[in-house]
Amino acid sequence: MFQNKDDTVYEVLQKRGVSRRDFLKIATITTAVLGLEYTQVGRVIAQLETKPRVPVIWLHFQDCTGCSEAITRSFNPGLASLILNDVSLDYHETLMAAAGHQAEAAKKAIMDANAGSYVLVVEGSIPTGFGMTSIGGRAADDILKEAAAGALAIIAVGNCATFGGIPAAKPNPTNAHGVWDLVKDKPIINVAGCPPIPEVMTNTIAHILVLGTLPELDALNRPKMFYAQTVHDRCVRRGFYDAGLFANSFGDDGYKAGYCLFKLGCKGPTTYNACASLKWNEGTSWPVQAGHPCLGCSEPGFWDAGGFYQGQSALIDVPGLTAAAGAAAVGIAAGVGTAAANAASKHRAEQATPSQVPADDKEKKS
Amino acid sequence: MNWTDAMHFVRGPLFSAALLFFIFGMLYRLVTVIALGWKRDHAPAKSSKVVGGVLNVLRSAIIFPFVPRIREAANRNPITYLAGGIFHVGLFVVVMLGAAHVLAWESVLGFRWPTLPLPIIDFFAAISIIALIVLFYNRLSNPVLRLLTRTPDYINLLVVFLPFLTGFFMTHRLLLPYERIYTIHVLTVDILLIWIPLSRISHFMFYFITKPRHGARFAQRGAKP
Ligand code: SF4
Numbered sequence: 001m002f003q004n005k006d007d008t009v010y011e012v013l014q015k016r017g018v019s020r021r022d023f024l025k026i027a028t029i030t031t032a033v034l035g036l037e038y039t040q041v042g043r044v045i046a047q048l049e050t051k052p053r054v055p056v057i058w059l060h061f062q063d064c065t066g067c068s069e070a071i072t073r074s075f076n077p078g079l080a081s082l083i084l085n086d087v088s089l090d091y092h093e094t095l096m097a098a099a100g101h102q103a104e105a106a107k108k109a110i111m112d113a114n115a116g117s118y119v120l121v122v123e124g125s126i127p128t129g130f131g132m133t134s135i136g137g138r139a140a141d142d143i144l145k146e147a148a149a150g151a152l153a154i155i156a157v158g159n160c161a162t163f164g165g166i167p168a169a170k171p172n173p174t175n176a177h178g179v180w181d182l183v184k185d186k187p188i189i190n191v192a193g194c195p196p197i198p199e200v201m202t203n204t205i206a207h208i209l210v211l212g213t214l215p216e217l218d219a220l221n222r223p224k225m226f227y228a229q230t231v232h233d234r235c236v237r238r239g240f241y242d243a244g245l246f247a248n249s250f251g252d253d254g255y256k257a258g259y260c261l262f263k264l265g266c267k268g269p270t271t272y273n274a275c276a277s278l279k280w281n282e283g284t285s286w287p288v289q290a291g292h293p294c295l296g297c298s299e300p301g302f303w304d305a306g307g308f309y310q311g312q313s314a315l316i317d318v319p320g321l322t323a324a325a326g327a328a329a330v331g332i333a334a335g336v337g338t339a340a341a342n343a344a345s346k347h348r349a350e351q352a353t354p355s356q357v358p359a360d361d362k363e364k365k366s
Numbered sequence: 367m368n369w370t371d372a373m374h375f376v377r378g379p380l381f382s383a384a385l386l387f388f389i390f391g392m393l394y395r396l397v398t399v400i401a402l403g404w405k406r407d408h409a410p411a412k413s414s415k416v417v418g419g420v421l422n423v424l425r426s427a428i429i430f431p432f433v434p435r436i437r438e439a440a441n442r443n444p445i446t447y448l449a450g451g452i453f454h455v456g457l458f459v460v461v462m463l464g465a466a467h468v469l470a471w472e473s474v475l476g477f478r479w480p481t482l483p484l485p486i487i488d489f490f491a492a493i494s495i496i497a498l499i500v501l502f503y504n505r506l507s508n509p510v511l512r513l514l515t516r517t518p519d520y521i522n523l524l525v526v527f528l529p530f531l532t533g534f535f536m537t538h539r540l541l542l543p544y545e546r547i548y549t550i551h552v553l554t555v556d557i558l559l560i561w562i563p564l565s566r567i568s569h570f571m572f573y574f575i576t577k578p579r580h581g582a583r584f585a586q587r588g589a590k591p
């Protein structure tokens with residue numbers, strides 16, 4: 001950490017003892033990881049050799065550090081984490097050794113020296129309620145806004161930093177928000193998930209660091225290369241869904257047979273993420289494969305979107321028995337009132353015009 | 367408001383409000399309608415009113431065209447009979463036996479029941495959609511029917527058609543991303559819940575009142591329904 005700002009990625013790697021041969025390997029893998037064609041390797045090499053490294057400042061707010069935990073377990077590309085951990089990460093409250101006022105001063109120095117050119121990564125939601133989280137005596141939203149002002153782009157990682165996550169779940173006691181609610185004048189990339197897939201984090205960061213451009217984003221500012229398809233679209237159990245073969249409870253015969261987990265509350269159909277294709281832990285497995293329904297963790301407000309084990313089509317807010325009985329009672333009372341009024345007006349009409357015509361016939365004529 | 371918020375809204379507060387309105391409206395209608403019918407008939411009953419009522423309910427459950435009485439009705443209005451019948455069967459199968467729908471019922475009622483595989487539900491949804499289109503066309507092309515049809519009748523058709531259509535699109539991933547079409551689908555259901563008490567779609571409740579009532583009246587007058 002705290003590298004010379006003008007060094008290129010290649011120079012930093014050289015100083016760390018990486019050979020030219022290994023550097024070329026890194027550049028090739030980076031090209032593949034970024035989804036570029038093989039012919040683009042030259043472009044990536046040129047970028048890494050000539051462009052100064054992009055410093056990364058990583059801020060924590062209301063989080064569990066699970067996203068950082070996850071990113072340290074990123075496997076492939078080792079290189080993206082290499083770039084991130086060894087080359088670019090200048091300030092990370094959990095990973096850096098320094099602490100206290102000196103660390104804050106160092107952060108300020110990095111921000112000043114790299115104004116307009118650093119990437120700000122935010123983990124955790126930002127409390128805006130009065131007197132909530134503060135670091136070094138300063139309110140969280142204040143710290144965010146200061147860091148955002150000089151950033152080239154902001155990457156919000158995890159559901160908390162993107163959409164508010166669990167701190168923003170009802171009743172949201174700290175009035176927590178995701179970054180994009182608070183910062184409006186900077187490009188924001190939402191790397192959603194709880195936590196996001198480590199490779200999605202590293203690849204997104206690598207994309208900006210290496211290519212110097214933002215990846216293409218969806219309507220929720222998530223990189224399309226990872227969030228274009230739903231979990232359900234790529235799910236290994238999808239055939240069972242289509243055939244109507246479901247597990248009805250954990251451990252029943254359908255569950256043991258590997259049937260679809262829809263009836264156990266799977267949110268796969270409305271969840272955009274790459275779990276089913278990238279998988280977790282070096283491609284070992286992922287929740288649905290391991291037998292747990294998808295929780296929908298890369299979608300906004302997933303904590304408030306009904307129970308995790310409730311059907312995905314379940315209604316979120318259902319009137320209680322009292323409310324239903326209340327509506328019924330009001331309906332009956334209003335009905336009785338209208339009926340009484342009808343009867344009274346009919347009675348009045350009959351008294352006012354005593355007629356020879358039987359009441360039944362009168363009705364038919366009108 | 368983004369699509370996810372909209373989805374939470376239509377599945378949450380809006381649904382809740384719509385359901386409460388539905389309960390309120392249906393009971394209001396029920397009470398006012400029942401209150402219309404309490405005039406005493408002083409003539410002595412010719413046969414048992416209870417038996418007449420029960421018989422009429424049982425008789426109306428027979429819908430097969432090989433029964434002469436039904437065949438006659440079916441021949442008189444074959445399109446209404448066929449398309450209407452198919453639609454009602456499809457409606458029942460899709461809404462009561464589709465997996466996603468049963469989970470929705472469960473979240474309201476607290477219990478679930480077995481479901482049918484998707485391709486079967488899909489088939490019934492498709493024939494229901496076709497039946498609704500045929501019924502609509504029939505209303506437009508049949509001169510008598512067209513004279514009888516007012517705007518609310520067209521709204522009835524539309525309000526029932528939209529949940530079917532959006533549900534079908536959702537299953538087949540057509541037109542819009544899943545969560546958007548899902549939001550629209552639930553929204554159309556919310557609208558349907560609000561519209562039912564205001565319209566003749568409420569017949570599904572009155573059906574079970576009018577049938578025994580007719581039977582009982584026929585029995586009292588000694589007529590055969
Ligand atoms: S387990 Fe979930 S994601 Fe997979 S097919 Fe079933 S509903 Fe879809």
